[in-house]
Amino acid sequence: MTELKMYFPGKLVMGKGALERLTEDITAWNPERVLVVTIFPLLPLLKGLIDSLEARGVVVSVDTGIVQEPTFADFRELMSRAAPFNPDVVIGAGGGSVLDIAKLVAAQVGNPQPLEAYVGNGLLQGRYRKLVCLPATAGTGSEASPNAILVDDTDNQKKGIISPYLVPDVVYIDPLLTLSVPPAVTAATGLDAFTHCLEAYTNIYAHPFIDMYALQGMKLIAENLVRAVRDGNDVDARAQLILGSLLGGFCLGPVNTAAVHALSYPLGSAFHLAHGLSNALLLPHVMEFNLVAAPRRYADVALALGCSRAATDEATARAGVGKVRALIRDCGIPSRLAEVGVSSASVPDLATGAMEVKRLLKNNPRPVAWQDAVDIFNAAL
Template structure:
């Protein structure tokens, strides 16, 4: 069996109301200048936690200006505020965008390295300040992954930083924080988490250890996403989605994603389409392109979805592609680029941009050429 390295936080706390444990854990660290990166809408959800920290003499500064997927400009502004406060620790509470930028700022606050030089794998040269992550969406799995994504405005392309130093010291995954997430965001982030699991399981560098996380994540998300979308207060569905998202995040370090994510980056970079929506639209088209490279694995994931088993692996795999398309429709997610206003004339430049994301394309079970990328995009027009 080939070698694999599993990277994850030193502490993972999972369960409804587990954010209460954060205060007890934090107070044992001997730190007292906590920089919290979040959004105004989240403040009421953590008021008791903040009150307890304040009563114990912890100085807290909030940063609540990240409203969209973060850019290098956002990173620079946040870094300046964190340095001004003199933060000795960080807590990111939010979706993947919040968690990603928290990881980067906490890790680089004492570094002389420039963010523009760190896009790629293993380029960060030292650990930064202590930081923890609390996800409020069941989507990116960033709370347990070594990855962070930023928009490089100069290239109009989202780019990734991957480093073991971006692994959180602690992750507190409290499904209760996802209860108030709107249906649209629940659907899109859920499809992102599902894509992580699918791309890890069918990856060129897949591994049996990671396959366990991936398949279980697929089962949990596929069977619960519609329930969570239609009834945000369904506790069991929210817990299942949070767990499935965490499993997807655990896949990102050792195996990572592939062509769906690579092709989604130009949609986010040029047209500012959300990451989850980009992945959801691209997923069936990429699956249809990929499935012949590993019929058995694509049949496996179809069965994990709950799709109809065919008389052959190929038939089962294609049933899985149809299942994903229909699941998106049920959850109110567009299934074509036409529906979200992406002009077909943009296909060639999106394909060129996607080909720069070799960090992910190299993982794909089939080689993707620029012509292939154009075909995958063009299949999503009606």
């Protein structure tokens, strides 16, 4: 058993309507100013929280400026508003983009380090404001991870900031926040969460403590994703799905992702694809590439997806890939790169970009050379 180091949110509350209880946790900190980073469509669902904070004399500022995967420039712009407001508490309510930037704002307020000084792993020296995360998509798992991702405007690459200080103090998982997520976003974000679990379970650095989160996460997502895509108001499916996504988030800190995410990054940057969609487009192809290197682990994945055990682990594993293909198909989202405008001419550059994401490629159960990446992109075209 390899050594495991893991950071948890101090308090986790999960349940339909649980958000009603959050005011009490926040007022226990006696804050004067609370910054809510969110998106415009969530404001009606956050009104009760904001009103009850204001009724207790807390000054609340709401920022809805982040509407896509944030860049360094977006972060600086948001900080130009957040720094003078000087919140005691930062609440992020939204998908991965919103949670990631809320985490970074909480870490930056009152912190003399500039952003450049802490891009990377373990460079952030502290966080001086309370941080609350409220996921509103079942995908990112950012609420449970020490990671945040920003696009570097200078090279258009996604850069990771990884630090224990980016794990929130308090997390509320309320499926009611996810009911209005449209079917295509539900599908893409759900498959992203699934990929977090799968890449942790089949990871070179897999660990029995994390395996538990990964297997349960895959099971919950596989069982509930299509239900939630077809009927967004299915609260039970939404609840199981957002739990699966949280479990994927727990996988991200200590074990993290691998080749799907590494290959997905340049794809997302070059073609402005949503992170979940670019993962979903690559997922079955990376699984096929990887499974020969870890047939036992991929067989376990297949069993968690409800496949029966076949004659060999490899055969079981291949059935699992079939199940993932069916899941993507049943979600009704694009399943080929060509459908989203990726041409074969771009593949060499995409492969070159993927080779840069060494921090994730090193986790992959099978080494990925440039030619392998080319082959995977071509298979996915």
